[in-house]
Amino acid sequence: xxxxxxxxxxxxxxxxxxxxxxxxxxxxxxxxxxxxxxxxxxxxxxxxxxxxxxxxxxxxxxxxxxxxxxxxxxxxxxxxxxxxxxxxxxxxxxxxxxxxxxxxxxxxxxxxxxxxxxxxxxxxxxxxxxxxxxxxxxxxxxxxxxxxxxxxxxxxxxxxxxxxxxxxxxxxxxxxxxxxxxxxxxxxxxxxxxxxxxxxxxxxxxxxxxxxxxxxxxxxxxxxxxxxxxxxxxxxxxxxxxxxxxxxxxxxxxxxxxxxxxxxxxxxxxxxxxxxxxxxxxxxxxxxxxxxxxxxxxxxxx
Amino acid sequence: xxxxxxxxxxxxxxxxxxxxxxxxxxxxxxxxxxxxxxxxxxxxxxxxxxxxxxxxxxxxxxxxxxxxxxxxxxxxxxxxxxxxxxxxxxxxxxxxxxxxxxxxxxxxxxxxxxxxxxxxxxxxxxxxxxxxxxxxxxxxxxxxxxxxxxxxxxxxxxxxxxxxxxxxxxxxxxxxxxxxxxxxxxxxxxxxxxxxxxxxxxxxxxxxxxxxxxxxxxxxxxxxxxxxxxxxxxxxxxxxxxxxxxxxxxxxxxxxxxxxxxxxxxxxxxxxxxxxxxxxxxxxxxxxxxxxxxxxxxxxxxxxxxxxxxxxxxxxxxxxxxxxxxxxxxxxxxxxxxxxxxxxxxxxxxxxxxxxxxxxxxxxxxxxxxxxxxxxxxxxxxxx
Ligand SMILES: Cc1ncc(C[n+]2csc(CCOP(=O)(O)OP(=O)(O)O)c2C)c(N)n1
Ligand code: SF4
Ligand SMILES: [Mg+2]
Numbered sequence: 001x002x003x004x005x006x007x008x009x010x011x012x013x014x015x016x017x018x019x020x021x022x023x024x025x026x027x028x029x030x031x032x033x034x035x036x037x038x039x040x041x042x043x044x045x046x047x048x049x050x051x052x053x054x055x056x057x058x059x060x061x062x063x064x065x066x067x068x069x070x071x072x073x074x075x076x077x078x079x080x081x082x083x084x085x086x087x088x089x090x091x092x093x094x095x096x097x098x099x100x101x102x103x104x105x106x107x108x109x110x111x112x113x114x115x116x117x118x119x120x121x122x123x124x125x126x127x128x129x130x131x132x133x134x135x136x137x138x139x140x141x142x143x144x145x146x147x148x149x150x151x152x153x154x155x156x157x158x159x160x161x162x163x164x165x166x167x168x169x170x171x172x173x174x175x176x177x178x179x180x181x182x183x184x185x186x187x188x189x190x191x192x193x194x195x196x197x198x199x200x201x202x203x204x205x206x207x208x209x210x211x212x213x214x215x216x217x218x219x220x221x222x223x224x225x226x227x228x229x230x231x232x233x234x235x236x237x238x239x240x241x242x243x244x245x246x247x248x249x250x251x252x253x254x255x256x257x258x259x260x261x262x263x264x265x266x267x268x269x270x271x272x273x274x275x276x277x278x279x280x281x282x283x284x285x286x287x288x289x290x291x292x293x294x295x296x297x298x299x300x301x302x
Numbered sequence: 303x304x305x306x307x308x309x310x311x312x313x314x315x316x317x318x319x320x321x322x323x324x325x326x327x328x329x330x331x332x333x334x335x336x337x338x339x340x341x342x343x344x345x346x347x348x349x350x351x352x353x354x355x356x357x358x359x360x361x362x363x364x365x366x367x368x369x370x371x372x373x374x375x376x377x378x379x380x381x382x383x384x385x386x387x388x389x390x391x392x393x394x395x396x397x398x399x400x401x402x403x404x405x406x407x408x409x410x411x412x413x414x415x416x417x418x419x420x421x422x423x424x425x426x427x428x429x430x431x432x433x434x435x436x437x438x439x440x441x442x443x444x445x446x447x448x449x450x451x452x453x454x455x456x457x458x459x460x461x462x463x464x465x466x467x468x469x470x471x472x473x474x475x476x477x478x479x480x481x482x483x484x485x486x487x488x489x490x491x492x493x494x495x496x497x498x499x500x501x502x503x504x505x506x507x508x509x510x511x512x513x514x515x516x517x518x519x520x521x522x523x524x525x526x527x528x529x530x531x532x533x534x535x536x537x538x539x540x541x542x543x544x545x546x547x548x549x550x551x552x553x554x555x556x557x558x559x560x561x562x563x564x565x566x567x568x569x570x571x572x573x574x575x576x577x578x579x580x581x582x583x584x585x586x587x588x589x590x591x592x593x594x595x596x597x598x599x600x601x602x603x604x605x606x607x608x609x610x611x612x613x614x615x616x617x618x619x620x621x622x623x624x625x626x627x628x629x630x631x632x633x634x635x636x637x638x639x640x641x642x643x644x645x646x647x648x649x650x651x652x653x654x655x656x657x658x659x660x661x662x663x664x665x666x667x668x669x670x671x672x673x674x675x676x677x678x679x680x681x682x683x684x685x686x
Contacts, residue, residue, distance in 0.1 A: 039508060039509045040508050040509070041508060042378070042506055042507070042508050044374065051515075051516065051517070052516075052517060054513055054516040054517075055516065056517050056518060056519035057513065057515075057516045057517065057518050057519060057523060058519070058523070059519070060511070060513035060516060062511075062513070063511045064511055065506055065507065065508065065509075065510055065511055065512050065513075066511075066512075066513040066514065066515075066516070067374070067377055067506060067514050067515065068513070068514060068515030068516055069370070069373075069374075069400065069515070070370070070396050070397055070400050072366065072396075073366065073367075073370035073373075073396075073397055073400075075367075076332075076362065076366070076367035076368075076370030076371045076374065077370045077371070077373055077374035077377075078374060079360060079367075079370075079371050079374065080330060080332070080360075080370065080371040080372060080373060080374025080375035080376070080377075080378065080380075080382070081374040081375065081377065081378040081506070083329070083330045083358035083360060083371070083375055083380070084329055084330055084358075084374070084375040084376075084378035084379060084380035084382075085378060086358060087329035087330065087357070087358050087380060088329065088378070088379060088380060088500065090378075090379075090507060090508075091508070092507070092508030092509075093508070094374075109363055109364060109366075109367070110363070110364075110366070110367050110370065112363070113362060113363030113364070113367050116363070117360070117361055119360075
């Protein structure tokens with residue numbers, strides 16, 4: 001399945017009046033969500049930047065039905081909406097649009113519960129790798145060594161891999177995505193919307209103020225994350241795990257750009273030594289080996 | 303013409319909740335086990351498994367998720383039910399406030415239980431009363447029959463007032479005690495409960511962009527919303543509750559009097575005030591004292607929220623108001639404080655008793671009532 005951007009729906013779902021920072025990666029993701037599911041989705045949004053960027057009530061800068069919900073509750077609220085629609089015969093998708101904190105940390109029990117009982121929702125975790133709304137504090141999804149206000153010398157722990165954890169729940173659909181690859185994200189949303197049960201998409205979404213970079217470079221940085229191998233695009237669909245382009249190319253370590261190219265654009269990594277970079281590279285390689293091993297363990301069925 | 307039969311049976315309080323909920327035909331049920339609530343959801347799960355109840359029964363991983371699921375369902379226009387107790391209610395606390403300020407008409411049975419440490423599963427009212435500032439309607443049952451009736455009424459009240467409604471069922475005293483119960487025919491219930499209006503509190507549908515709960519452009523918008531949801535809606539709910547009681551009485555023959563029930567109060571000089579199952583024991587004590595010439599009556603608070611201010615104000619005509627609380631705060635009992643705040647003349651004696659499940663029977667009631675009337679207590683006593 002391939003798409004041309006100029007053939008995607010033209011209706012705008014992110015409209016003037018939204019309150020996002022210039023260069024917000026998450027907002028690019030929200031636009032693509034609108035293109036893919038704008039007429040079918042009802043969003044549950046927990047406390048996060050996504051709650052703030054809607055702008056000020058009684059108006060809204062996002063033209064989709066949105067229920068703002070408590071920080072840890074989104075997967076359960078969406079379950080309630082999905083079940084209500086099923087019982088009332090309403091067509092549509094209960095979609096969660098939540099940050100990494102609302103997903104990987106405080107909401108993880110709720111997300112895991114919804115996955116285990118296979119609730120019929122599409123859960124998108126936009127990952128800006130920290131609590132941005134409250135002023136850049138670490139989350140369990142903040143990468144090792146990254147500066148945040150609560151890790152002033154860099155985070156000492158590794159990044160929790162939420163997408164893999166969700167895949168290991170054995171749910172029907174899990175994918176990673178990046179705002180630098182809109183067609184891929186669009187296709188994954190569409191695919192998710194065809195599937196009954198729990199769907200999870202982990203969307204990498206750079207954040208200029210939180211990662212300390214020039215807002216003009218959001219897409220470039222997101223792209224570099226994939227090209228350096230730091231972010232891997234893959235898809236677990238109906239028991240099969242496979243890499244998606246362009247990550248398929250970067251299986252070969254030699255084809256990856258040096259990690260430094262990704263790191264050096266971001267102030268949050270400015271303090272890193274060459275040794276730190278090497279350590280991160282080894283950790284990334286280990287992640288690749290895990291994903292490849294899983295792709296082998298969950299092969300394409302005939 | 304088809305004849306409609308009233309079913310007479312014997313049920314525990316928890317099964318009464320389950321049968322009433324079944325007859326209300328909720329679209330979505332979500333709950334998490336905790337003693338003494340558990341047998342409500344077990345019974346409901348059994349109805350669903352047997353095909354007797356067509357509902358979406360969501361097995362959740364926590365009470366916080368239970369409240370969040372029924373919240374989402376109610377916002378999407380479904381009739382939704384949950385049940386919990388004690389620590390379960392505290393665990394869902396954030397979501398209970400969010401539900402109330404969203405005006406989501408969720409119905410919840412709270413099988414009342416004390417709060418630890420130590421772990422203790424016995425009755426107390428502190429749990430359900432934590433909802434008192436959140437904007438929930440809070441009803442308290444005295445008998446298993448009333449538990450059944452209030453549960454049915456709660457759906458009508460919640461959906462007409464657009465406020466979540468909690469039904470308090472005293473742990474073990476009601477939840478696990480078997481009493482005779484009359485259940486109206488399904489046709490009567492169907493008449494009593496109008497179909498769920500999908501636009502209460504709002505129409506949440508794909509393709510119709512509405513945003514609920516984003517930041518206010520002016521804090522006054524939020525402030526007005528709070529006054530409307532937390533205060534004004536409660537005042538309006540008083541009418542809804544009395545209509546719900548009257549209409550129920552017309553259809554089933556059982557009327558309870560709305561927010562409060564008066565018992566032998568007309569010619570009394572002293573009045574007992576209480577809520578929940580132990581009011582039956584208090585009534586026995588009143589009878590006992592009456593038989594010995596003590597002019598005492600009783601006001602049972604059926605609804606802690608909306609607070610029956612107008613009815614409570616009438617207590618000023620009595621010499622002594624003896625208010626019983628099965629809960630404790632650093633200021634004394636909750637009902638004692640609230641009743642006192644509504645009175646200017648009557649002497650109020652607040653008796654905090656029966657907390658942590660400690661037995662308090664009709665003998666304890668008449669001894670303490672007598673002592674309060676005789677001036678043997680200051681304004682606040684703890685009987686533990
Ligand atoms: C129960 C609760 N605890 C804490 C908060 C404060 N809070 C609001 S948003 C947020 C961080 C959100 O982080 P994330 O989910 O990553 O979203 P982001 O802001 O990065 O978009 C926190 C801690 C809250 N709203 N509710
Ligand atoms: S802080 Fe980051 S994620 Fe939040 S709105 Fe700004 S750019 Fe977007
Ligand atoms: Mg974040």
